[in-house]
């Protein structure tokens with residue numbers, strides 16, 4: 001996992017070794033972080049920083065890919081061609097997000113195939129939210145509105161993350177997430193203007209997705225021991241609770257405009273704080289779902305495993321094609337060299 005490339009200061013990646021060299025590398029790293037500049041893959045970085053990033057980016061990439069499933073399940077059942085095209089585009093975007101993020105993780109010296117293996121074997125996690133089922137087409141709208149909305153709250157600050165490749169990937173991802181959120185909200189607005197049954201479907205979906213969406217920000221700050229270090233490294237810019245509060249403040253007026261009720265009797269405006277007060281999510285449920293015991297964990301991983309196996313022939317064909325291309329390049333190069341030699345020989349002979 002440790003890279004052996006050298007940074008601008010000439011130090012090896014990974015552990016700083018010992019002595020003055022180690023101090024100099026650490027000082028350079030600290031200075032980059034303190035000045036809000038970016039750490040790039042070739043720069044020296046502490047092992048723990050690299051490991052934290054690999055874990056976070058891989059988990060994020062896995063979430064994008066697993067996140068294709070709950071909505072993907074509705075592509076064949078979309079109620080109109082327009083809705084099908086929108087949903088198709090959205091689910092494809094999520095595949096793209098996964099790819100950017102795996103590519104960003106690979107700049108840290110890990111291998112995408114290995115990350116996928118770790119996901120399938122349950123050794124790496126993905127967002128708990130994707131372990132809930134999508135029971136009606138209203139869920140597609142609510143996922144866009146709440147789940148992509150929460151993702152935006154989480155991810156906009158990551159555009160300023162201290163690790164360059166991650167931050168740059170997030171810029172593009174966030175632009176697409178904002179389309180996702182709007183398409184979801186627009187779908188819900190349309191359904192809310194429809195029949196009584198459609199409004200009931202929307203309310204039911206909101207009731208099921210509200211609390212899991214709040215859990216997307218992770219456990220409360222006092223139960224999130226690694227957060228402080230990630231914030232000191234500027235990988236993370238705000239605490240879980242701060243981001244959760246922002247999400248609630250942003251979402252409540254949207255719920256009012258939509259005409260749905262958020263299922264939290266404690267939710268009310270606090271004029272003194274200038275923010276909304278809200279109830280406490282069921283943290284035991286979050287723990288259960290994260291540790292594999294959510295409604296759809298097995299199904300999601302099983303589906304991912306099957307897709308990976310079904311894709312083996314594509315990977316083999318791509319590798320065979322790449323090998324052929326490389327062999328052809330070598331052959332052409334040898335032939336060109338042979339021609340050069342012949343010409344030189346001819347010149348010398350004449």
Ligand SMILES: [Fe+2]
Nearest residue numbers: 064093094097
């Ligand atoms: Fe995404």
Ligand SMILES: [Fe+2]
Nearest residue numbers: 094148177180
């Ligand atoms: Fe999205």
